[in-house]
Amino acid sequence: MTIHQALPPAAITAYQCVSAAGDDVEALYAALMANQTCLKPLGLFDIPFETLVGEVSTALPALPAHLKTYQCRNAQLALKALNQGGFRADVERAIAQHGSTRVGVILGTSTSGIYETENAYFDLQRDGSMPADFSFLTTHTAQATAEFLQHELALQGPCFAISTACSSSAKALGAAQRLITADICDAVLVAGVDSLCRLTLRGFYSLQLISPEACRPMDAERKGINIGEAAALLLLERPNPDNAGSPRLLAVGESSDAHHMSAPHPQGIGAAAAMRQAVRLAGRQLEDVDYINLHATASQLNDLSEAKAVAGLFDNPPPCSGVKGLLGHTLGAAGAVETIVSLLALEKGFLPATCGLQQVDAQCQIPVIARLDAAIKTKLVLSNAFGFGGNNASVLLEVV
């Protein structure tokens, strides 16, 4: 076993995203430029309270007949993202180049296909049995959509899910980088996918965390979060001359708060540890980070904790912003979605705005950007994702 001290970077050779902003990454870029919220009233099912959500309201594709055991909204969102632009062709090129056994797939998801499980429980309540076509291991459990992608693309490498609530897909990026570093894989498809369901909406409502209107991250008047859904796909590959111009995943820093199941550490100790670890693993310096894409859910405690973490860690914190006022909190997909937002910022040369922010909370003493800064070149960017259980991840990205 060769142990690597500083982690070698991974090339990000393709990425694609379906979200409330639209069906592909161009629509996401346009929404970031326009900075008008994509949050709307929920259309998918009824809930007994007011809120707005980041719902994908365009048609979702049907799964191929031979894979219909995987049929659920989560897998449909993943398939939709896979079919956008040239993403599927990029994965197929990687398979041809590396061989199907050397291409893995790692999914980050919080609730997988639980929307379909909830629907099946209505049958259970009424009929005393689940519907005949209910398939627990191919829709409900966390790896289901990863297996769907594996079969859809005829991949034969490792296939699993990381499910650590809202840090899931940020941690999936870290696991993918390790698969390449440990020479198990030459390429890994990372998928952050979560879909709207009653459990998360009503669960967060029970915790008194749901905002009735479009959320306002880091704002003095913030009233809580909006839930969203998305499928964000990224193709990671071992760096080689062909992908020399691709952006780099340098490292994913991970930590635990060891504090509380649903509230962050008040001083943001775990969040700071994750950011510090990402920079350390990559062999870089904190002062070289020139933008932070915040987790910034717009919950009272989370935003304050993250602001304290950034303010405590950096002598001169770089510009920061968060996009959940635009897309909602896409939970297990958020790490991958916001990694893509950060990649767009790096590659197109802009700093995303914090949609919904009017007046920065005086207790959040970091430079939070309210308005889009459309002509700023950045090179080294952190993207944060923190979840229940005090589970923290911070993704460090670079353009070459």
Next chain:
Amino acid sequence: MAFTAATLACKNAGCSTATLPAIFASVAGEIQTTDQLCLELSKADGVVSPSAFHNSVQNTVAGYWSIAQQCSQPATALAAGLDTVAMAMLEAWCQLACHGGELLLVCYDERWPDYLAPGSGAPAFASAFVLAAGVVEDRVAQLGKPHIGTARFSAEWQSQASKMPILAAVPLLDSIANCAEKQHISLSPLQSGWQVTMDGLHQNS
């Protein structure tokens, strides 16, 4: 159950529970809590409890473990269906290859409600391993890199582990306890063929 296995493994290895990164692997996670929540959601007047909600996430055990042990190291929750044990062992290998040191790997599942997957999801089971990079003193076995090969479970174990995939760890545990010879041990009831090579160091053999 997962805590008991984890605590015992750390005790047997003489490790501090507060300093080990941890991987918690489970097919169905907090399925009993999730089942109760889904039952509530299916009723006209159903009530969602806030604590049941945050205790339904797959990383519930990982979260409580880090809080109980005051461990601020990374904790991961992983799922891979029938390959759960194999992929957990692979992620453990990769973490050790990238970062060195030691880690705690816990593979666990509680019993699944009968109607979710009839004939499957029992018995509840938890096992835990303390794994270290490279070669260390006082090891009970030496494991190689998980890989795809031709080792398969016995027909009887194939049937058991297909119904309750977390039991796929049992043949490895059995070999660590009872075998001294180098052997290839399957980690999955799937035809994917994920396996590990083990050199047993059992004193009595």
